[in-house]
Amino acid sequence: MKILIVDDHEENLYLLQSLLQGNGHEVFSAENGVEALKILEAGGIEMIISDILMPIMDGFQLCRNVKTSETLRNIPFIVYTATYTDSQDECLALNMGADRFIVKPCEPDVFMQIVHEAIAAARRGECSPKEKQPCEAEISRMYSERLVKKLENKVLEAEQELRKRQEAEKALQMSLDEKTQLILELYHRTRNNMQVIISILTLYAGTYKEEYVQAMVKNTVNRIQAMAMVHDKLYQSQNLSSINMDEYIFDLSQLLEQSHNLKPGKVKLSFDLEPVPALIDIVVPCGLVLNELISNALEHAFPDDRVGEIQIGLHRTAEDGIVSISVSDNGVGLPAGFDYRNSTTIGLPTVIAIVKLQLQGDIVFKEEKGLSCTIRFQNNLYRKRI
């Protein structure tokens, strides 16, 4: 038998097609009422199995079209629906001329039994519309009522869905606020701990008179403050994970200049800083390196009454994301015979270790009008985690 199945869901069509073909029927399919009517016009269809809720033309309208058509009215029409499932829906479908009304999902055996009954009834000529049908106006009224009812249900479902989403959104926002608060609290704790470390060092330093102890403590406090400044910048940044390295370098340089108590006008700091956002993993080691380089220049490049300038640069190449930071002074340069690679002080070996090991970059010292140091590294060394 040639059966036309009408459904806007591909999976439903596939399942029905498999079932009917498995039972020896030839199957045609359409995705809505209009497509179905086109296939029906071509002739030959002996049974229609249709869903109700479909775009363009629904199953009720298709049924009405079929059962009011002189040429199609005797084709048995089975409604197979998952949406219009109450008794009034069934009543409307049957009043419109449908021969059977099946609610999805239906067991294949039961479904095929109903199909075969309908085929048998059709062969007995029982599938023609009843002589006494409700008038057109009554059917229209019933149809409108069913649509309105369905629409009300859909609105209700949508409202429930909206409420659920709003609740989920609220829960997400609360969770986000909580996490943000936690991060801020963590940064606060970190800063407090840094304060305690500085306090311990300062207390210890107070028990010694030797200048080298005071200098060591001062350098260590500066290093801690360089790291603390990263946290300060993170606080101020929108995303709490990356900061503007140019702003950081500028502020750090100012802090170092102040901490060295130089005579006004002795050393001028000048900047050539490109905007470079970077992760905390990059900024902290850079801060430590800059702390050493700038402190070295401030302390040793301009002995006695010598005045001069320290230039601090930050650049990046657009193509490969390589960042370069330079600190150059026009001071006295390195002492004769000084080999920075084999320096016995902690400063330069620390710088070299940080650049090579931690930043996986390179470092170049040049002695021209003073000392210049440039470090280069990839800015994408670490993955963004937040």
Added chain:
Amino acid sequence: MYYTVSEQPVQEKNLMSRQKMHILLVEDEAITALMFKSNLEAAGYEVHTPIATGESAVKAVQTEKFDLILMDIHLAGDMDGIQAAEKISLSCCIPIIFMTGYSDCDVRLRARELRPAAYLVKPVSLKDIKSAIEFVFTEQGLSGKESG
């Protein structure tokens, strides 16, 4: 780290006046409190035994006269440093320097409403705090002449 204070180094001319300057230190971190107290005393200031809660700070200013309050914001007890400073400002006018690990906008804005003499973000070095105190005394006219 400075936010609202001048960068002027400690003025030698004020050394004498410090003998008379009475500072209330409100800080719940014992080591930090100890460091500030001992070093500020070594620098010539008179520092009250550190206090760890906002409530005790409010009580302290009712029984003793202070020229300056160094106030941490995160404190033990129910009252934070800003609330304590607010309460103190209702009864007397003492310059307040906030020093805190918080540097987010909300806390800063709350603190700023009280017009503090300075807002220092931890870690604060001894030099930072000395400059801030000196700035306050210079600005407030608490020189040797007025206080001594």
